[in-house]
Amino acid sequence: MYETVITPRVSETDMVGHINNTTLPVWFEAARNPIFSLFTPDHDAQKWKMVIVKTTLEFTKQIYFGTDVTIRIWVNHIGNSSLELVEELYQNEELCAKNKVVYVNFDLATQKSERIPDGIRNELRAHLHNENK
Secondary structure, three states, X not given: OEEEEEOOOHHHEOOOOOEOOOHHHHHHHHHOHHHHHHHOOOOOHHHOOEEEEEEEEEEOOOOOOOOOEEEEEEEEEEOOOXXXXXXXXXXXXXXXXXXXXXXXXEEOOOOXXXXXXXXXXXXXXXXXOHHHO
16 A cells, blocks of 8 residues: 655635545545656656546545545556556545546557556555455
């Protein structure tokens, strides 16, 4: 499991007093940085490999300014060129949102997907969701 703590900012709070729904995709993406580093260690945009093809976000509780959130990410499935992640967001130890996201390992120059290298596969397997081990 990958884990990231994020401190909500005032600017992410909407007019009804909770974190705006448009903020969570940005937070989930920020928590994926360790995974992005596996595919593109120097984060060079010209060599970027991870292309998102699907995301499904579900809110289970409201999230508020003033208390950190914890995002936990597991690898749910590793395909030939794709991977699915399961993500959960907690505030005060309560599940507030969950997400599934699918990425493809993609070569920008050729505009084609590529097989996920074995070294990256091995690292990802260490973070498999318990149901898939």
